Amino acid sequence: MDTTEKMKTENLNAWFGPKQALKEITLSIKANVVTAIIGPSGCGKSTFIRTLNRMHELVPEARISGQVLLDGQNIYADEVDPVQIRRRVGMVFQKPNPFPTMSIYDNVAAGLKLAGAKKGQALDEIVQKSLQQATLWDEVKDDLRKPGTSISGGQQQRLCIARALAVNPEVILMDEPCSALDPIATAKIETLIRQLAENYTVVIVTHNMQQAARVSDFTAFFYLGKLIEYGETNALFENPKSELTEKYITGKFG
């Protein structure tokens, strides 16, 4: 297993106004593996991954302290443009959110068009490749002009994954990507996540521990804004070091 470090947070704190949501998180995220973030609701999972692509700062009055490194470079350094970070660190949200005013094609092409891509064969090819990578191409190839919201929830979520892939990110963040989906759609996304880990660094938030066990290589357990335990997924589930982790994974709370 490739274990170079892709991202790292150092003494990361995050606030919403006066409320502190993350406390002193120091965590390393390895390249080309799936890292799962687990923990009870409200423990800061979403906040954590939203600090990794500077989405956190879009919330009014939200702020952070500490560092987030991407390939060793602090993404919060003054000279860094958050737009560039978000191209390198893509995101898939809890509720599928394809752009309703755009066709399936344009949903995937939107990020590239923002970056200046022109209509044409090259763009068509990237759109097709992204949809293929998201295992959606066969289902929508005849309906590319239909609205992005005209397909099922599971398909919409894969469309959102294709949309993120199209800008060729290095890291993909997923915030409970299956929580709004049925078991069959969930299984498809989980398979897809495993495939993505071959080429991308994936961080997935989930409140479903079986899912974490199924898809991830490493797992981090958060509780009340703190990182309680981090380790290889098997080790963490079979042999938790912390009593809190053990309680959580055995369903004693949360």
Add this chain to the structure above:
Amino acid sequence: MKIKITGDKIFRFSAGIIVASAAVILIASVYILTTGSTEVLQRFGLDFFMGTNWNPVEGRESFGVLPYLLGTLVTSGIALLIGVPLSLGIAIFLAEMAPKAIRVPVSYLIELLAAVPSVIFGLWGLFVLRFWVLNYIEIPVNANLGWIPIFSGTPFGLDIFTAGIILAIMIIPTVASVSREVISAVPNSIREGAYSIGATKWEVIRHWVLSYGRSGILGAIILGLGRAIGETMAVTMVIGNAVGPNAMPTSLFQPGQTLPSLIANGFLEAPTPLEKSAYIGAGLVLLLLSLLINILAHILVTRVLKVKGGAVE
């Protein structure tokens, strides 16, 4: 057999009555205006719509509403051209940029402006705005670009241009506050999706927020246009009230007349039944114009704005 009356039934019944009365009022208006203007329509026929004279002198009567129809369109057009970008700017600023401490009071203030009676706008236009427009816009533009027909003439501030400006100001509260509501109603998940693929704030607003809200914003613009077309008092006070061929809006810097201002100026003093019926005919044209614009807008919303590829161009 007993009929059960539920809240749902009561609601549907009363809603039905309201819808029906709206339709009845509309049809009745068209009917009353049509019968009221039969005399002038029979006498002048198509000339009533295409003619430019307005001469009530007995024996040489001639009534044509074209200058006022065009005056209405031109002043409303100026109002949209100036008022809509400003309103959208205000709406975007308030909904997307301003901190709450500014957003709440300013939004309230703008909504308050919508409640200012139009005669007050008219007085302000007559005593204040007229001179600003004259000194800072009309005289310099006329001096430099007076050779262009629409800027020609001898400006003195009571004209089509000033009327357009005052209308622009009067539609801003409506257009801005409805657009602000529309923009605020755009789900945040759409903005987040756009940010996540590397859109800047301005791109998010332009390609996503405005695109998602476009039919609502168009609705806001139609509301503003409706107000501009029908506005009477303020326009009457600043437009200069030209009559006959002189009222043709050939230059923005000349006095003109709109359909509402024509009616307001003349109806009560109209001495003969024929002249009275000419004013009622002007009312009919105004009503038909408003209906036509609303129908066109409806078609625009349903046909043109349906999802199509290439929202990001």
